[in-house]
Amino acid sequence: MTDEDRRHGTKRRIAFRKAAGLRLAALLFGPLVLAGCATSPNLESAEHLVQSNFHGQAHVVKVFPGPTQKLTGIIAENSQHQQGILWMLSNRYLLLGPVVNDKGHDITQMATKKYLGQPRKVPAEHIAPAAMKAPGFTIGHTGPLIVVFMDPNCIYCHLLWKALQKPVADGQLRVKLIPVGFLKDSSVAKAATILAAKDPAVAWANNEKGFNENTEEGGTQPLAQIPPLDIAAIHTNTALLQASGEEATPALLFCRKNSSDTNATKDKAGPQMTLEHGIAMHALPALISSLDGNVSADGCTP
Numbered sequence: 001m002t003d004e005d006r007r008h009g010t011k012r013r014i015a016f017r018k019a020a021g022l023r024l025a026a027l028l029f030g031p032l033v034l035a036g037c038a039t040s041p042n043l044e045s046a047e048h049l050v051q052s053n054f055h056g057q058a059h060v061v062k063v064f065p066g067p068t069q070k071l072t073g074i075i076a077e078n079s080q081h082q083q084g085i086l087w088m089l090s091n092r093y094l095l096l097g098p099v100v101n102d103k104g105h106d107i108t109q110m111a112t113k114k115y116l117g118q119p120r121k122v123p124a125e126h127i128a129p130a131a132m133k134a135p136g137f138t139i140g141h142t143g144p145l146i147v148v149f150m151d152p153n154c155i156y157c158h159l160l161w162k163a164l165q166k167p168v169a170d171g172q173l174r175v176k177l178i179p180v181g182f183l184k185d186s187s188v189a190k191a192a193t194i195l196a197a198k199d200p201a202v203a204w205a206n207n208e209k210g211f212n213e214n215t216e217e218g219g220t221q222p223l224a225q226i227p228p229l230d231i232a233a234i235h236t237n238t239a240l241l242q243a244s245g246e247e248a249t250p251a252l253l254f255c256r257k258n259s260s261d262t263n264a265t266k267d268k269a270g271p272q273m274t275l276e277h278g279i280a281m282h283a284l285p286a287l288i289s290s291l292d293g294n295v296s297a298d299g300c301t302p
Helices: 003-008 042-053 107-115 124-133 155-169 187-196 200-209 228-243 281-290
Strands: 016-018 033-035 058-065 071-078 082-089 093-095 137-139 145-150 174-179 251-256 272-277 294-296 299-301
Touching (some): 042 071, 082 107, 124 145, 124 174, 124 228, 124 251, 124 272, 124 294, 137 200, 145 228, 145 294, 155 174, 155 200, 155 281, 174 187, 187 200, 251 281, 251 294
Parallel strands (some): 145 174
Antiparallel strands (some): 058 071, 082 093, 137 174, 145 251, 251 272, 294 299
16 A cells, blocks of 8 residues: 555545534544553543544544454544544554454444444435535536535545546546535635635635645635625535535545446436545546546436
8 A cells, every 4th residue: 555545545534423423534634653642541541642633623432442452442523523433552552544454354444333323325316406506616618527525624625626637627527516614613614705705616726725734724714704695505515415424525426337336326227326425536537437427406417
């Protein structure tokens, strides 16, 4: 595995969930193992590590035995009341990202299914009509249309945005971006400020140009007075993302042939609409080459 995959693979993220079982993208990225505190009771050590590495924006709900004596599972909750699984090694190190055993099994995913509620999956076609009406903006002029939900403070959205620029410029696809806000306290204000701009596409591009990858903060400075309609629009967009079964960004809605995604409709001939919550950057070229048809309120269209 390359350092690029380890740091930026969308599937390798801390999956915080709400009590209702909503998932979102990681709040941090970087080295897999972070040094923390000296050996002490599991709960105290876990709380110290989580508080330190999440800068007081998360706390420990519960610890549970891991698959080995030195590995302890942590259920953590962030300031938005979203929960996820972390791991503590020898009471001294916090593991950020999925932990895989020698058989290739993702024990983080297994623990998530065991300890946290699972989101209800919704067919992609059920999301498309509202997504096509949702406030946002479109970039690109030719190629299949896909829909992407993004939070202005989302590091993985930032990476995807950068990766999309060349294929969009080359006419390989068009992207409708739907701004949402849930990752950080400033997310709604930033997203609404972008939506209120004269040209939201330019405003979003500026957000990404000023993105701080260390703090995972978009570069937008929220307006002192944000139009209530734009704030309401961001809340509506976020609720639509939640209705898809997961609160995770980036979430992509697209049409392609022979999709293996469980959200795709398999009993229809031709292009199939698919909804994916997250994508590894190295998988983007293959996804683009598989696109066939446009996302529309009526399903996949030529």
